[in-house]
Every structure is written in structure tokens, then in C-alpha cells.
Amino acid sequence: xxxxxxxxxxxxxxxxxxxxxxxxxxxxxxGGQVEKQVSDAIEALINADxxxxxxxxxxxxxxxxxxxxxDEECSRILARRQPAASDLRLVLACTKASTDLERIGDExxxxxxxxxSLTEQGxxxxxxxxxxxxxxxxxxMVQDALNAFARFxxxxxxxxxxxxxxxxxxxxxxxxxxxxxxxxxxxxxTRVLNIMWVLRSLERIGDHARNIAEYVxxxxxxxxxxxxxxxxxxxxxxxx
Amino acid sequence: xxxxxxxxxxxxxxxxxxxxxxxxxxxxxxGGQVEKQVSDAIEALINADxxxxxxxxxxxxxxxxxxxxxDEECSRILARRQPAASDLRLVLACTKASTDLERIGDExxxxxxxxxSLTEQGxxxxxxxxxxxxxxxxxxMVQDALNAFARFxxxxxxxxxxxxxxxxxxxxxxxxxxxxxxxxxxxxxTRVLNIMWVLRSLERIGDHARNIAEYVxxxxxxxxxxxxxxxxxxxxxxxx
Numbered sequence: 446x447x448x449x450x451x452x453x454x455x456x457x458x459x460x461x462x463x464x465x466x467x468x469x470x471x472x473x474x475x476g477g478q479v480e481k482q483v484s485d486a487i488e489a490l491i492n493a494d495x496x497x498x499x500x501x502x503x504x505x506x507x508x509x510x511x512x513x514x515x516d517e518e519c520s521r522i523l524a525r526r527q528p529a530a531s532d533l534r535l536v537l538a539c540t541k542a543s544t545d546l547e548r549i550g551d552e553x554x555x556x557x558x559x560x561x562s563l564t565e566q567g568x569x570x571x572x573x574x575x576x577x578x579x580x581x582x583x584x585x586m587v588q589d590a591l592n593a594f595a596r597f598x599x600x601x602x603x604x605x606x607x608x609x610x611x612x613x614x615x616x617x618x619x620x621x622x623x624x625x626x627x628x629x630x631x632x633x634x635t636r637v638l639n640i641m642w643v644l645r646s647l648e649r650i651g652d653h654a655r656n657i658a659e660y661v662x663x664x665x666x667x668x669x670x671x672x673x674x675x676x677x678x679x680x681x682x683x684x685x
Numbered sequence: 686x687x688x689x690x691x692x693x694x695x696x697x698x699x700x701x702x703x704x705x706x707x708x709x710x711x712x713x714x715x716g717g718q719v720e721k722q723v724s725d726a727i728e729a730l731i732n733a734d735x736x737x738x739x740x741x742x743x744x745x746x747x748x749x750x751x752x753x754x755x756d757e758e759c760s761r762i763l764a765r766r767q768p769a770a771s772d773l774r775l776v777l778a779c780t781k782a783s784t785d786l787e788r789i790g791d792e793x794x795x796x797x798x799x800x801x802s803l804t805e806q807g808x809x810x811x812x813x814x815x816x817x818x819x820x821x822x823x824x825x826m827v828q829d830a831l832n833a834f835a836r837f838x839x840x841x842x843x844x845x846x847x848x849x850x851x852x853x854x855x856x857x858x859x860x861x862x863x864x865x866x867x868x869x870x871x872x873x874x875t876r877v878l879n880i881m882w883v884l885r886s887l888e889r890i891g892d893h894a895r896n897i898a899e900y901v902x903x904x905x906x907x908x909x910x911x912x913x914x915x916x917x918x919x920x921x922x923x924x925x
Contacts, residue, residue, distance in 0.1 A: 509912035516909065520777065527767040537760065540777070544784065624875060631871040635864060645885075669756065672749035 501557035508550035572640035586654035605658035727820035741797035748790035845898035
């Protein structure tokens with residue numbers, strides 16, 4: 446791809462090119478694993494699969510280790526290669542994005558822990574359909590944010606940032622329904638609260654996917670678009 | 686202070702010294718404002734002060750702007766000064782810590798929004814004593830994490846990291862009590878859930894304070910202590 450060629454592999458030092466390429470690959474591979482953690486956690490929840498949930502919790506350690514590796518690579522490149530312009534932005538975007546990916550991993554592990562409690566409590570409570578729906582939505586956002594990173598695609602990143610609003614709406618509406626349900630059947634409160642925390646974690650995964658999308662726009666366009674609202678982000682993306 | 690002299694102001698270029706000092710000052714000043722946001726949000730909640738709560742929500746924009754300024758400074762220093770060793774760690778710690786401070790600001794704004802809802806709903810619900818208690822606890826953690834940053838004090842940073850466990854315990858016990866209360870009086874569910882979200886935000890503020898403390902240890906000791914557990918952090922802090 447043109448943009449990719451533009452943003453990578455333009456150094457006389459082949460070694461430096463390789464280091465940047467490896468950093469990016471490591472981030473994407475961490476992203477792939479994190480995305481899998483999210484979908485495995487949702488599956489474990491829906492299918493009352495305690496073993497699957499335990500495996501998600503265990504794998505969180507690998508995700509944590511990947512964050513440290515990526516940050517180490519970033520420090521090393523900064524110290525030895527003194528990158529500038531788009532290389533510097535790539536390194537900074539990777540160090541920021543790895544933190545968000547790690548937090549998505551944490552949320553997946555939390556969902557898995559709630560899945561274990563819910564399985565023990567037996568009988569599927571309300572909210573599973575919503576959890577599956579919002580879960581698929583945010584998993585797709587994570588996937589798209591990573592694809593945007595892989596292809597240096599600011600348009601796709603913008604689309605991810607936009608999706609976050611719709612996840613927030615879905616989350617609010619699901620939460621309202623669960624509150625009504627708790628009021629009607631107070632014995633269900635503990636179980637319904639567990640599913641509510643699951644939805645909360647999913648909503649936060651959407652936030653993190655949006656953060657990653659914003660780093661992609663920063664990386665590609667050189668503009669920091671955090672905290673400025675979708676309309677202004679759109680203007681920045683189409684401006685160049 | 687010895688450590689401070691060691692970690693700062695050792696450059697032949699006075700301009701570079703000034704830039705690093707200013708970056709650090711900006712981070713600490715952002716931290717001071719964020720800490721105030723946390724205590725103002727808790728006060729607004731406890732005193733049913735809607736105006737105070739609205740003011741916290743409004744000031745969140747300033748906090749967001751400070752994050753962008755700090756990250757811009759970090760990029761500029763990385764591109765122009767090509768820092769190494771402890772200077773590089775300082776810049777990286779600042780860019781990471783500013784993100785955590787911004788998220789603490791977000792949580793304070795969320796607490797303020799719940800304070801507004803709770804004030805409208807009238808009549809103080811259960812959980813205010815716990816909110817005040819955990820609120821003071823995490824506010825102190827934020828303050829200590831910032832002091833540790835200001836003084837390059839790894840011991841204080843370690844103490845902050847340790848406190849996080851005790852906040853988690855307080856949070857869990859408060860949540861359990863609120864669940865019992867909801868079951869006893871289902872009409873209170875909406876209000877009690879609001880206070881529960883407040884406690885959740887406070888617990889997250891504790892997590893972010895711990896993150897900042899870990900960056901201080903990285904900055905001072907050169908060791909990345911994330912995800913390794915308190916005992917091993919302790920070993921790293923006392924090892925050198």
C-alpha cells in the first residue's frame with residue numbers, strides 16, 4: 446500500500462526499518478491476542494463455560510508481558526535511533542496503544558471472572574443477549590482499530606471513533622432494562638449486578654478501541670485528535 | 686535534594702534543563718488540578734452541591750487540554766533533544782502519567798455527574814460515609830504519587846502501590862453492603878446504583894494512582910515494575 450510504504454521502510458538503515466516493522470508487528474500481534482481474549486470471555490459467559498473463563502484469566506499474564514516488551518522496544522528505539530517525524534509518531538502511538546490493549550485485556554479478564562461467578566450461580570439471568578450484542582460490537586471495534594493501525598487507515602480509524610457513541614447508547618439502554626428487572630425481582634440483584642459489571646467492562650473496551658483509533662489518526666495525520674469531538678476529528682481526517 | 690539533582694539539571698545545555706524542568710512542573714501542576722477535581726467531586730456529592738458538581742464537569746476540559754500540552758512537550762523534547770537514560774525515562778514517565786491523570790479527571794467528572802443525579806433524587810442514600818472514606822483514601826494516594834514524582838521518591842511510590850490493595854478491599858466491602866441494602870429496599874435500587882458507580886470510579890482512581898507510582902519507580906530505578914506484584918516491586922525498590 447502507498448501509505449504504508451510512505452510511513453515505513455524509507456530508511457537507509459535496513460536495521461532501523463526492521464526494528465520499526467517488528468515493533469508494529471508486535472503491537473498487532475498483541476492486538477490479535479487481546480481481541481481473542483475479548484471474544485473468548487464473551488463466549489465463556491454465554492456458554493457458562495468456566496474452563497474457558499479460567500483460561501482467559503490465565504492468558505492475561507501473556508498480554509501483560511507483551512505490553513512490557515513493546516514498551517521496552519519503544520524505549521530502545523527512542524534511545525538508539527532518535528526517530529523523528531512519522532517514525533517518532535509510530536513509536537509514541539505504539540507505546541500508548543499497548544497500554545490501551547493491556548487495559549482491554551484486563552477488562553476481558555474481569556468479564557471472565559464474572560462469567561465464573563455467574564456460572565456458579567446457575568440459571569442464565571437477563572442481559573445475556575445484550576452482553577453478546579455489545580460484546581460483538583466492541584470486539585469489532587477493536588478489530589477495526591487494529592486494522593486501521595495495520596493499514597495506516599485514518600478513515601477506518603474515524604469510523605471506529607464514531608462507533609463508540611453507539612456502544613454508549615446500547616450500554617445505557619441495556620443498563621436501564623436491567624435496573625427495571627432488579628426492581629421487579631430483588632432476589633436477582635446479585636446476579637444482575639454481575640452482568641451489569643460485564644456490560645460496563647464491554648463499554649470500557651469500546652472506549653479503549655476509540656483511543657487506539659485516535660492514535661492511528663495521530664500517526665497518519667500528525668494531529669492529536671483526543672478530546673475534540675467527532676465533528677472536529679472528521680475535519681482533521683478529511684483536511685489532508 | 687540529592688536524587689533530584691542527580692536526575693535533573695546535569696546538562697551543559699541550560700535550555701534542555703529548562704525544558705525538562707518545565708515538563709515536570711506541568712505534569713505536577715496537572716496533577717494538582719486533578720487532585721482538586723477529585724476532592725471537589727467528593728465534596729459536591731456529600732454536600733449535595735449541584736453547582737460544585739457542575740463546576741467539576743466543566744473544568745474537565747482544562748485537564749484534557751493539559752494532557753495534550755504535556756504530550757506535545759514530550760514529542761518535541763524527543764524529536765529535538767534525543768534524550769537518553771534518565772532523561773528519556775522522565776519523558777516517557779510524563780507521557781504515561783499524563784494519560785493516567787487525565788483518566789482520573791474523567792472519573793472525577795463521572796462522580797460529579799452522579800452527584801448531580803443523586804442531588805436531584807433527594808434524600809441521602811446509604812454509602813456516603815464509604816464514599817467519603819474511600820474518596821479521601823484515593824485522593825491521598827494521588828497526592829502521594831505526585832509527591833513521589835516531585836521528589837523522585839521510590840519508597841513513597843512503593844507505599845502508594847501498596848495502598849491500592851487496601852482500597853480494593855474497602856471497595857469490595859462497601860459494595861457488598863450496598864447490595865444487601867438494595868435487596869432490603871428495592872425502591873432504592875436506582876439511587877444506590879448511582880452511589881455504587883461512584884465507588885467504582887473511586888476504586889479506579891486508586892488504580893491510576895498506583896500506575897503513576899509505578900512510573901515513578903521506573904523513572905528512579907530504571908526498572909519497569911508493572912504487573913509483577915507488590916513483593917517483587919519491593920525487591921526492585923530496595924535492591925539498588
